[in-house]
Amino acid sequence: MRQLTQAGQKVFEARYAGKDENGHINETFAEAVLRLARAAASAEKENLKTWEEKFSHIIGELLFVPSTPIWANVGKKDRPWQPGACFVLAVEDTLESMYDTLKDMALVFKSGGGVGFNFSAIRPRGDLVGTTKGQASGVVELIRLYDASADMVKQGGVRRGAIMGILNVDHPEIIDFIQAKNDGGLTNFNLSVGVTDAFMEALEKDLPWQLVFNGTVRRELPARRLWRIIIESAHSCGDPGVIFLDRLQSGNPVPENRINATNPCGEQPLSPGESCLLGSINLDRMSTFEGGLNKEILEETVTAAVRFLDNLIDVADYPLPAIAAATRATRKIGLGFTGLADALIKAGLAYDSAGGRELAGTITGLIRQAAHAASEKLAEEKGCFPLWDKSVFYPDRPRRNAACITIAPTGSVTTMAGCEGYGVEPIFAVAYTKTTNVAGDLEVFSPLFLEYIKDYNIPAETLAVIAEKGSCQGIEGIPEEVAGIFKGAREIAPIDHLLMQAAVQKHVDNAVSKTINLPEDASAEDIGACYKTAYELGLKGVTVFREGSKKGTVTVGRERAAGKVPELRRGEILPRPVSAHGMTHRLDTGCGKIYLTINYQPDNGEILETFITTGSDGGCLVYTEAASRLISLAIRGGISVESITEQLEGTHSCPSYMLARGKGKKVSPGKSCASAIAKQLNQVKAELDQRCGKGCPDKMSIEKWKICEACGEAALERAEGCLVCRNCGAARC
Template sequence: MKLSENAKLLLKKRYLMPGESFEGLFRRVAKSASRNDKELEKEFYKIMTNLEFLPNSPCLMNAGTKIGQLLACFVLPIEDSLVSIYDTLKNAAIIYQSGGGVGFDFSKIRPRGDLVKTTNGVASGPVSFIKLYNESTEVVKQGGRRRGANMAVLRVDHPDIMEFINSKKEEGRLPHFNISVGITSKFMDALKKDSKYDLINPRTRRVVKKVQAEKVFDNIIENMHSNGEPGIIFLDRLGKGIAATNPCGEVPLEPYEACVLGSINLSKVIVGEKINYEKLGELVRLGVKFLNNILDINKYPLPKIRKKCLKNRKVGLGVMGFADMLIKIKVRYDSASALRIADEVMGFIKSTAKKYSENNKTLLSIAPTGSISIIADCSSSIDPVFSESFNRSINEGDVLSKKYENSDYLVTLKDVKSEQQVKMQAVFQKHVDNAVSKTISFNNDASKSDVKKVVLLGYELGIKGLTVYRDKSREKQVICEVCKNG
């Protein structure tokens, strides 16, 4: 098998068992996922070693080991009591230890200053408990390989919403949490009408204040522009009983639900500058089968999660290498043709995946593919190529380098308008029953007005959520362009 130097370094750092070879890792995963079906084992091994399909990181790390927890995404409920808050924290720690990331909706926690009858004291509010969860994450290393990742969601009608929006204003605060504001249709209606909306105490269900929607929205936009936090989730588009997503936002989940992810490398389905739909269809078939088998063999961290997962059978098959695919078929990312091809490809994946569904409540999801796209040596997810030449930092302090050959069809991130990026997200979302994790990128000189316009465009186009990032708006940036003169 052909692995890049970046892939080898990352696999050695995070994935290989002691004494394990690269081929040994994929044999271990294929054997485990095949459930003693020798033919399937061969097929799974082939598509992984050809870098045509890869499952989420916990699967690569833990398949065939004593840990046996292979799912990436979880959501746990938090009720408004100290017992619930600490029970959930304990359950989250168990999930971190086995390699998963967790999303939480903190909206049921009473606001700061509210009455606590049992002590005649006052409540400290949801943001204080997010800080507690962040500290706990710091001390529990994920599967012994990396620290846990979290998503905190707070409804826009919670009385502490302004404190939440500003909770990551200072760089370095809550480092183990992504935060997203849960936007409601009522809020968006008030925003359109330039009117006020209700802030509601979740304990009493009473309106405590009316605030101008524009004021809250502008505060969200200001923080997005400043450093990319918070993100936004459009709650009414997530589905009944869903109030939170996994840490990167691509899987909306009910309380105690989990999901397994895998991605097809689209750059591997090109033959003679054309998309080989027969090959893509076969990868979809195998991908759906692989993810379903993982659900069945997984060692679940909690009985409640096992019960819900095997009932709902949520999987998230997605893609990576989309930008590389476009270069190979000589289509520019910033063109109308790219949007049309995205529509065709994801529509085909959707219709094919449905044929092989095993009573799956959801089948498709577009994950960021940060680590597995490095292993596959392809562009991440549905994103444009970052730059002709760039460096990427990984947690352990190592820097991975990547260089693209110059081409008329290579369109780098800084040259793709943010409007085109959100249109691309919306095209994929049209065919995806889970969600699309996408960071809409802006050049450093973008204004708050630019950010606001794109967020509103995303809402109009029907996306389920988004984050934005303005280049160099944080001191520490994971991925950086290499200067052409240096």
């Protein structure tokens, strides 16, 4: 039995170990391995002990690591044996369907799964509802309802629900959908536009594009204008990604069961009602610096892992009978890998090299070949999946499983496995800083890097420089071949991320979860180029992450802490924040009520912007809007709130303000709207200063949003389209 690392043990105890009624751990890692092995072996009609031992070996030695729902559910007496990680549900254009599906989603979350939807059947906002003669709320409002509900249900009692929302590119509400996350919110959703070959052709030829619902054209606009909206939104907030719908369908093993959606991270296309269970081959355990990849162990592990996953489909207790039926009709499994980066490093190959991509493709091909052979053998022994005669394999290729290979995000299981590379991703960085509640900021050095350079006699001073920078690129004393092998995710060009995804996708039945990292100064055009290149390379979908477009909390090296306002040069203006906390105050003036909204950054209390609107009883709308815009511009231009309020306080008295006060009307402190706004700004700033930053004893509670929910210690970082904890491996997508 393999000994878990300290971090791996934390993952196991926090998320997977059995617990008594009081929440105390009552199961060791070895006992949990036996629990899973026995549950899977119970599906066998003979040789149960033999298969139990084989399953125990590959899991206990961390050669194969099942996914979170399997660890958390299967074999336990206090919960259903629900092994599925990926689900797709259908939602139709009726109130009954919307709320029935909402309930189904909650049940899936409760059992530990993530859900994907295609919302294209929902009529657009403003359409007539025949039964009530009212107006439809539309797609985006339905998504907001589902998002709010997901906050209430944790996946398997561990994390909040994760959802993929897809809308086809020709839906009349597509623009609102694209921009739905621009101002924050929808934190449980990943959004992707369902792009067709026809749209890509219209984009290439600069043709008009029609938005259609139920066969009726609702609007026409240039395809390039719609494309611009997509890439500008992705540039602003990281969403939407793109899913290439025709590619999903062309790779569908049962074509009559149409596929138009995926699970939350995009790697598992499924028909409505289907689910898929996941597991990862640990490439790090099969690779050494001396001997490279052990193909014999790889093949043996894959063969046993396919049987393990297939058996769990039979013993599973799915959240809904319809899901059980649809899942068992195709018996899809998602066998993938983790630790690709570890294997490449041990082979002395750079992630962004042709040799690195070739080895990645070769490894994936070997896994696929062994998995398909195992599925064919299982079909001979136990029978083909029920819809085999409707599949692309009929009649010449018997199969137990309609699909076998999926490259999924592997947050928790990577930590369990003791790898540095998550799934198909490169290492995050050579050195990075991890924020914890217990021990403060911890500086982490890549163990692989330290192992690799042990014979290079690199002095401590050079390692200190690497720790400061978080990178070994361009460091004097670091050989070029070492620097090339140890590039972090942010140091790899977008095209090389895409080429790696393409090299692996060629050997994958389903799809690949991959993040294309872009620097903060990348343009919308750069994102558009990534999306177009992904299409040209034959990918099924792609997600980009531009540094700074979403909140991140793990820093490379010893960079400035998140939330600190950078120094601005003259004329520079900070961009409007993606999201912020806010408060609204009513001010009573001589002309009526005005409402002052002040948005601030929660982790440091810095005021970011203001919005000022008038009430129904009067006030100068033009003046208040102009004042609001100029105050916000000044703040984002680096002018202090104190300087701004000093100028506002210095304005002349307003006759209307003075008259109202003379008549005994209640008005807010000040001599004009400007000074009333200034006084309220000063009051709010004082409260924020006292509450959060500036020596505030409660700062930790203010920053709690950026601490991992599972272990309560480490900060989260962006990886594979999710927020991942480097301490315990928990992921939030």
